[in-house]
Amino acid sequence: MKVKHITEISGALMRARWKQTLVAAVGVTFSIAFFISLLGFMEGLNQLLDGIVLNRTPHVRLYNDILPSKVQPIELSEDFKDHYNFIQSVKPTNTRKEIYNAPQIIDKLSNDGRVLGVAPKVTAQVFYNLGNIDLNGIINGINPEKEAAYFSFNDYILGGNSLDLNNVSNSIILGQGAANTMRAKVGDIVTVTSTEGEQFSLKVIGFFQSGISEIDKVQSFASLSTTQKILGENNNYISDIQVKLKDLNQAPAIAREYEHFFKIDAEDIQTANAQFETGSGVRSIISYAVGVTLLIVSGFGIYNILNMLIYEKMDTIAILKATGFAGIDVKKIFISISLSIGIVGGFVGVLFGFLLSITIDAIPFDSPTMPAVTTYPIDYGIQYYSIAAIFALVTTFLAGWFPAKKASKVDPVIIIRGK
Amino acid sequence: MGKNIILEAKSISKSFLNPVKVDVLKEVSFSLSRGEYASIIGKSGSGKSTLLYILSTMDTDFTGELLIDGIRVRGKSEKELASLRNEKIGFVFQFHYLLNEFTALKNVMLPGFKLDKLSEEELEHNAYGFLKDLGIEKLAHKMAYQLSGGEKQRVAIARAMINDPLIIMCDEPTGNLDSKNADIVFNIFKELTEAYNKTLLVVTHDMDFAHKTSRIIELGDGRLLKE
Numbered sequence: 169m170k171v172k173h174i175t176e177i178s179g180a181l182m183r184a185r186w187k188q189t190l191v192a193a194v195g196v197t198f199s200i201a202f203f204i205s206l207l208g209f210m211e212g213l214n215q216l217l218d219g220i221v222l223n224r225t226p227h228v229r230l231y232n233d234i235l236p237s238k239v240q241p242i243e244l245s246e247d248f249k250d251h252y253n254f255i256q257s258v259k260p261t262n263t264r265k266e267i268y269n270a271p272q273i274i275d276k277l278s279n280d281g282r283v284l285g286v287a288p289k290v291t292a293q294v295f296y297n298l299g300n301i302d303l304n305g306i307i308n309g310i311n312p313e314k315e316a317a318y319f320s321f322n323d324y325i326l327g328g329n330s331l332d333l334n335n336v337s338n339s340i341i342l343g344q345g346a347a348n349t350m351r352a353k354v355g356d357i358v359t360v361t362s363t364e365g366e367q368f369s370l371k372v373i374g375f376f377q378s379g380i381s382e383i384d385k386v387q388s389f390a391s392l393s394t395t396q397k398i399l400g401e402n403n404n405y406i407s408d409i410q411v412k413l414k415d416l417n418q419a420p421a422i423a424r425e426y427e428h429f430f431k432i433d434a435e436d437i438q439t440a441n442a443q444f445e446t447g448s449g450v451r452s453i454i455s456y457a458v459g460v461t462l463l464i465v466s467g468f469g470i471y472n473i474l475n476m477l478i479y480e481k482m483d484t485i486a487i488l489k490a491t492g493f494a495g496i497d498v499k500k501i502f503i504s505i506s507l508s509i510g511i512v513g514g515f516v517g518v519l520f521g522f523l524l525s526i527t528i529d530a531i532p533f534d535s536p537t538m539p540a541v542t543t544y545p546i547d548y549g550i551q552y553y554s555i556a557a558i559f560a561l562v563t564t565f566l567a568g569w570f571p572a573k574k575a576s577k578v579d580p581v582i583i584i585r586g587k
Numbered sequence: 588m589g590k591n592i593i594l595e596a597k598s599i600s601k602s603f604l605n606p607v608k609v610d611v612l613k614e615v616s617f618s619l620s621r622g623e624y625a626s627i628i629g630k631s632g633s634g635k636s637t638l639l640y641i642l643s644t645m646d647t648d649f650t651g652e653l654l655i656d657g658i659r660v661r662g663k664s665e666k667e668l669a670s671l672r673n674e675k676i677g678f679v680f681q682f683h684y685l686l687n688e689f690t691a692l693k694n695v696m697l698p699g700f701k702l703d704k705l706s707e708e709e710l711e712h713n714a715y716g717f718l719k720d721l722g723i724e725k726l727a728h729k730m731a732y733q734l735s736g737g738e739k740q741r742v743a744i745a746r747a748m749i750n751d752p753l754i755i756m757c758d759e760p761t762g763n764l765d766s767k768n769a770d771i772v773f774n775i776f777k778e779l780t781e782a783y784n785k786t787l788l789v790v791t792h793d794m795d796f797a798h799k800t801s802r803i804i805e806l807g808d809g810r811l812l813k814e
């Protein structure tokens with residue numbers, strides 16, 4: 169029996185019931201379209217939200233932690249080697265936050281093949297002076313070019329150009345939250361007081377908006393040299409080295425390696441932002457669950473319609489069998505009906521899913537906290553399209569299998585005698 | 588004889604169980620040879636259709652032996668029986684049975700699609716020829732549901748012939764036809780037996796029709812009465 173003739177028969181059966189067939193196909197189309205756009209939208213949001221933190225976070229951060237010494241003098245003493253000791257209220261000594269030999273370390277890191285880029289940083293605790301009130305603040309001394317290149321710094325700058333930090337002496341990019349409190353505009357001069365009590369006047373050249381208001385209230389940015397000046401340190405003083413890797417997943421291993429090699433503290437991005445990974449994972453699971461439910465529901469639609477078709481077409485099945493069609497031929501006919509519903513509905517669904525994604529992508533999304541984002545985010549990953557297509561085929565096949573099996577078991581004698 | 592026997596029934600019995608056991612066929616034995624034109628007669632309810640369903644291999648729930656073209660039917664799979672039916676048996680039902688989704692011509696061609704021996708063009712040519720013999724070639728491209736009862740019956744007869752079967756079984760093929768068309772059908776069958784050496788087994792109530800055939804098998808109360 170030729171495939172062509174099987175499809176000719178199933179085509180005729182579908183045409184005889186084209187309304188129900190259409191409804192079933194539209195069901196598949198809808199579920200596929202929503203599956204694709206839902207997952208694309210969800211993943212777009214995930215990437216956006218993760219990006220707020222992950223893009224800006226160094227994959228490995230080298231610094232000197234202020235911690236009590238891990239090895240206390242008594243443990244070095246030969247006399248008490250076999251004893252236990254209990255020391256209470258251990259305090260850190262006045263370890264410096266400075267990284268020793270920072271230029272050499274940066275040099276070494278820059279030559280490491282796994283490293284994409286290195287950016288030094290100095291942080292200074294300050295007070296923003298606002299009349300009688302002092303606001304807590306942190307000034308990050310950065311290299312604006314490198315921050316922009318590796319940590320998307322420019323995406324978060326409003327009203328100015330980050331490169332001006334180097335061009336304009338004693339300049340500052342104020343956190344948006346702090347700027348609002350101080351009512352500062354670009355070009356204004358703000359005063360800050362260092363922890364040592366010294367006052368500095370800094371010119372505002374732009375604002376920084378991260379989307380996380382706790383950060384925007386506190387963090388500001390200045391050039392490395394300006395910050396070193398506020399701290400009263402020389403221009404070799406570096407408190408953090410931020411490393412961006414080529415492969416984010418290697419971060420924990422590399423962090424451990426640097427920790428040993430440079431005898432310094434190193435923190436990887438996974439440890440620093442564990443909660444974001446979890447959040448994205450849960451969101452993905454939920455949207456997959458919803459999407460798969462849609463597909464299964466459309467499968468039940470096909471199942472129902474095929475069952476109905478079989479009851480209506482008992483006579484046809486009986487005649488086919490009486491004239492020499494075997495059960496397997498009848499089964500093929502009904503499975504091909506359900507598969508064509510799945511293929512056509514699925515194909516149109518993939519198209520509609522793409523169109524729906526484009527539509528969502530075009531809807532304006534003005535979030536004051538995310539200046540770089542103007543429309544709703546969508547991920548166009550091919551995986552959603554392929555999962556949807558495969559799932560559509562599998563569910564329609566299964567939805568067709570059981571009714572088809574029933575049809576193949578129809579006893580022609582009972583039907584013919586029943587007339 | 589030997590090789591010429593197309594259909595052989597050996598003490599075929601069948602009973603239904605609802606709710607009490609009713610013996611519908613009792614030890615029915617006969618054989619048909621190539622080119623024979625036989626009719627089955629009997630009162631309504633005497634088991635004619637039931638016998639025909641068994642002989643056409645659609646009903647396998649009986650006791651006794653059935654050989655078609657020397658092949659034992661018992662023990663064959665559903666698929667093998669379907670092929671046997673498709674290739675060697677043409678069947679015309681008591682009530683015209685066509686697929687309403689197709690044209691008359693396609694209805695005739697369908698068993699040929701299953702057999703898959705001729706090309707579609709050849710099948711179409713043959714189908715058209717049969718319709719012409721039956722005087723309904725003008726209706727070839729009408730949908731089945733648009734035909735009258737008698738027209739449908741003739742399409743069904745054409746369908747039974749399409750795969751060039753050894754034996755054609757008919758359950759009241761002239762039930763819906765006037766005497767003129769009944770004569771046409773009779774003559775077509777006669778020609779099939781004489782010119783093409785086909786075997787015909789026709790269940791009928793039409794005694795004129797039956798007496799014109801070369802052999803009459805009479806069923807009464809599930810038994811073979813006389814020949």
Ligand SMILES: Nc1ncnc2c1ncn2[C@@H]1O[C@H](COP(=O)(O)OP(=O)(O)OP(=O)(O)O)[C@@H](O)[C@H]1O
Nearest residue numbers: 585603604605611630631632633634635636637638
């Ligand atoms: N599924 C069944 N269950 C029980 N009894 C049945 C069943 N099918 C048929 N019968 C009985 O078997 C007997 C023979 O039926 P069959 O259809 O073979 O008669 P028939 O000779 O073809 O009659 P007609 O000339 O009216 O077509 C009838 O008495 C009928 O009631």
Ligand SMILES: [Mg+2]
Nearest residue numbers: 635636681758
């Ligand atoms: Mg009958």
